[in-house]
Amino acid sequence: MAASAGVSIAAASFALRDKPGVSPETRDRVLAVARELNYTVNVPARSLRTARYGAVGLYLPPGSTRLPYYTEFAFGVVDAADRLGLSVILLPHRGPGDASAPTAFVDGYVVVDATTEDAGIRAILDTGRPVVSGEHMVGGDDRVSASVVSDHASAMTRLLDHLSDAGARRIGAVLPPEGTAWSHDIARAYDAWIAGRGGLPISRRIAFVPTTDEVADAVTDVLATEYVDALVVVPSGSAAPALDAVARAGRRIGDDLLLAAYVDEPMHALLAPSVTSFDLEPRDFGAACVALLAEVWDADGLDDRVRVTQPRLVVRASTTRVRPT
Numbered sequence: 001m002a003a004s005a006g007v008s009i010a011a012a013s014f015a016l017r018d019k020p021g022v023s024p025e026t027r028d029r030v031l032a033v034a035r036e037l038n039y040t041v042n043v044p045a046r047s048l049r050t051a052r053y054g055a056v057g058l059y060l061p062p063g064s065t066r067l068p069y070y071t072e073f074a075f076g077v078v079d080a081a082d083r084l085g086l087s088v089i090l091l092p093h094r095g096p097g098d099a100s101a102p103t104a105f106v107d108g109y110v111v112v113d114a115t116t117e118d119a120g121i122r123a124i125l126d127t128g129r130p131v132v133s134g135e136h137m138v139g140g141d142d143r144v145s146a147s148v149v150s151d152h153a154s155a156m157t158r159l160l161d162h163l164s165d166a167g168a169r170r171i172g173a174v175l176p177p178e179g180t181a182w183s184h185d186i187a188r189a190y191d192a193w194i195a196g197r198g199g200l201p202i203s204r205r206i207a208f209v210p211t212t213d214e215v216a217d218a219v220t221d222v223l224a225t226e227y228v229d230a231l232v233v234v235p236s237g238s239a240a241p242a243l244d245a246v247a248r249a250g251r252r253i254g255d256d257l258l259l260a261a262y263v264d265e266p267m268h269a270l271l272a273p274s275v276t277s278f279d280l281e282p283r284d285f286g287a288a289c290v291a292l293l294a295e296v297w298d299a300d301g302l303d304d305r306v307r308v309t310q311p312r313l314v315v316r317a318s319t320t321r322v323r324p325t
Contacts, residue, residue, distance in 0.1 A: 004033050004037065006029070052107045053105040053106055053107050054085065054086055054087060054107070055086060055087040055088065055089055055104070055105060055106045055107060056077070056081050056086055056087070056088050056089070056106055056107065056108060056109070056110055056290065056293065057088075057089050057091050057102070057104045057106035057108070057109040057110070057124070058074060058077050058088050058089065058090050058091060058109070058110050058111075059091045059102070059109060059110070059111045059112075059114070059120060059121070059124060060073075060074065060090070060112060061112065061113045061114070061118075061208070062093050062118070063208065063209040064113070064209070066209060066237075067209065067236040067237060068236070068265045068266060069236055069263055069265070069280065069282050070112070070282070072282035072283050072286070073112055073134065073282040073283070073285060073286040074088075074090070074286065075283055075286070076282060076283035076284060076285060076286025076287040076288075076289075076290075077110055077286040077287070077289065077290055079283070079286075079287060080286065080287035080288075080289075080290035080291060081290050084290070084294060086290075089104045089106055091104055091109075091120070091124075093120055094119055094120050094123070098119065100123055102120060102123070102124070106129070107129065107130075107297065108129050108130035108131065108132070108145075108293050108296065108297065109124050109127075109129060109130070109131045109132070110131075110132050110133075110134065110286070110289045110290060110293060111124065111131060111132075111133050111134065111137070111144075112133070112134035112135060112286075112289070113134065113135050113180045113181075113182065114133055114135075114137045114138070114140070115137065115138040115139055115140075115179055115180060116137065116138065116139035116140040117138075117139065117179065121137070121140065122140075125140055125143045125144075130145040130293060130296045130297065131143070131144045131145055132144065132145055132146050132147065132148070132289045132290075132292050132293040132296065133146075133147045133148075133289075134147070134148055134149075134285060134286070134289050135147070135148075135149050135150065135180065135181050135182050136149055136181035136306075137181070138179065138180060138181055138184075141181075145293075145296045145302075145305070146292050146293075146295070146296055146302055146305045146306070146307070147292075147305065147306050147307070148285060148288045148289050148292055148306075148307045148309065149181070149306060149307070149308055149309070150182065150280060150285070150308070150309050150310070150311050151308055151309070151310055151311070152182045152185040152186050152189070152311070153185045153186070153188065153189040154189075154310070155278055155310070155311040155313070156185075156186045156189035156190055156193070156232075156262075157189050157193055158313055159232060159260055159262070159276075159278070159313060160189075160190070160193045160232075162260075162276075162313065162315065162319065163230040163232075163258055163260065163319060166230075166258055166319055166320065167229070167258075168229050168230030168258050169229055170199070170202065170226065170227060170228050170229050170230070171194070171202075171228070171229075171230040171231070171232065172202040172203060172222040172223070172225070172228040172230070172231045172232070173190050173201070173202070173203040173204075173222075173231070173232045173233075173234065174203070174204055174205075174206060174215065174218045174219060174222060174231070174232070174233040174234060174235070174238060174242070175187050175190070175203050175204070175205045175206075175234050175235075176205065176206070176207075176208055176234055176235045177205055177206070177207060177208055178205070179208075180208075183234075186234055186262065187203075190203065190232070202222055202225050202226065202228060203222070204218040204221055204222055205218075206218050206235055206238075207235070208235065209235070209236070209237070210235050210237065210238060212241040215233065215235075215237075215238045215241035215242055215245065216241050216242075216244065216245040216248075219231065219233070219241075219242045219245035219246065219249075220245050220248070220249060223245075223246070223249045223251065223257075224249075228257070229256065229257060229258065230257065230258040230259070230260070230319075231246075231257065231258070231259050231260070232260050232261075232262060233259070233260075233261050233262070234261075234262040234263070235262075235263075236263045236265065237265070238261060239259075239261040239265070239267070239268055239271060239275045239277070240267065240271060242259060242261075243259065243271060243275075246259065253273050253317075253318050254273060254317065254318065254320065258318065258319045259275060259276075259318045259319070260275065260276040260277060260318060260319050261275050261276070261277040262277060262278055263277060263278065263280060264277040264278055264279045264280065264314055265277070268314075268316065269316065271318075273316070273317035273318045274316035274317045274318065275316055275317075275318045276313070276314065276315050276316045276318050276319040277314055277316075278311040278312065278313055278314070279311065279312045279313075279314050280311050281309070281311075281312065284309075285309065288307065288309070292307060
């Protein structure tokens with residue numbers, strides 16, 4: 001293939017792996033010849049030469065496979081790995097008493113919303129292989145190779161400002177449990193925003209993957225505390241049961257109550273009313289973790305170990321109007 005492109009084997013290798021060292025013209029010529037010849041990278045052979053397996057281990061939080069965010073995150077990891085000629089192995093969870101690392105022949109790991117309270121995470125860190133974390137790792141941030149994080153604190157502040165601009169004065173929140181970096185950042189931002197306006201937080205915490213009844217009970221409890229004219233439900237899967245609980249409480253979205261979710265999901269656009277939330281762009285987020293892992297492999301050290309993304313607020317009908325009180 002290199003001979004057909006009129007370049008050295010080294011130059012062809014650099015071009016195919018999108019490495020520096022060849023001109024854009026050479027890279028384009030090599031890629032054009034590769035397409036004509038239907039050339040693909042021989043990953044097993046390359047692995048033998050580089051002592052790599054050509055695979056990434058993906059570790060998701062327990063129970064998360066039922067949530068759209070993590071499904072999209074995983075697809076982003078797979079798509080990005082495939083573009084690099086890599087496979088992805090979804091790693092199983094161990095029981096509470098099993099501290100062994102999940103069995104996998106991988107060159108590194110992508111984890112998300114991780115905490116060292118998870119024995120599987122501790123075992124992964126102990127392998128000594130590169131680990132890129134989606135969001136900061138609670139208890140082990142100094143042990144990961146690099147992280148991609150969302151600026152949840154500023155995002156929550158933006159959402160509360162949006163509700164305030166729409167007329168809300170007493171904003172309650174249904175929060176996830178403590179234990180992850182993003183839940184900590186969101187809760188602190190909520191408390192600070194309320195305190196900055198001379199108020200007191202009106203919040204309840206529910207499970208990371210809540211049941212319908214948990215969401216309903218928390219929403220009912222917050223609405224009964226005092227007159228709340230806006231509500232933010234943070235855990236994934238909370239928007240639909242929150243709407244039901246609001247209706248049962250005799251409140252009307254857009255009339256005497258605003259409602260926003262935090263993590264956007266496809267169904268939010270289909271609910272009545274449609275629900276304002278943040279598009280965390282999980283596919284891009286997962287892909288960014290793989291790209292950063294590739295940088296870790298190729299570099300002796302990274303100057304910026306933490307890459308920050310900004311969630312995009314998607315305003316829908318549930319926060320467009322509130323009746324003055």
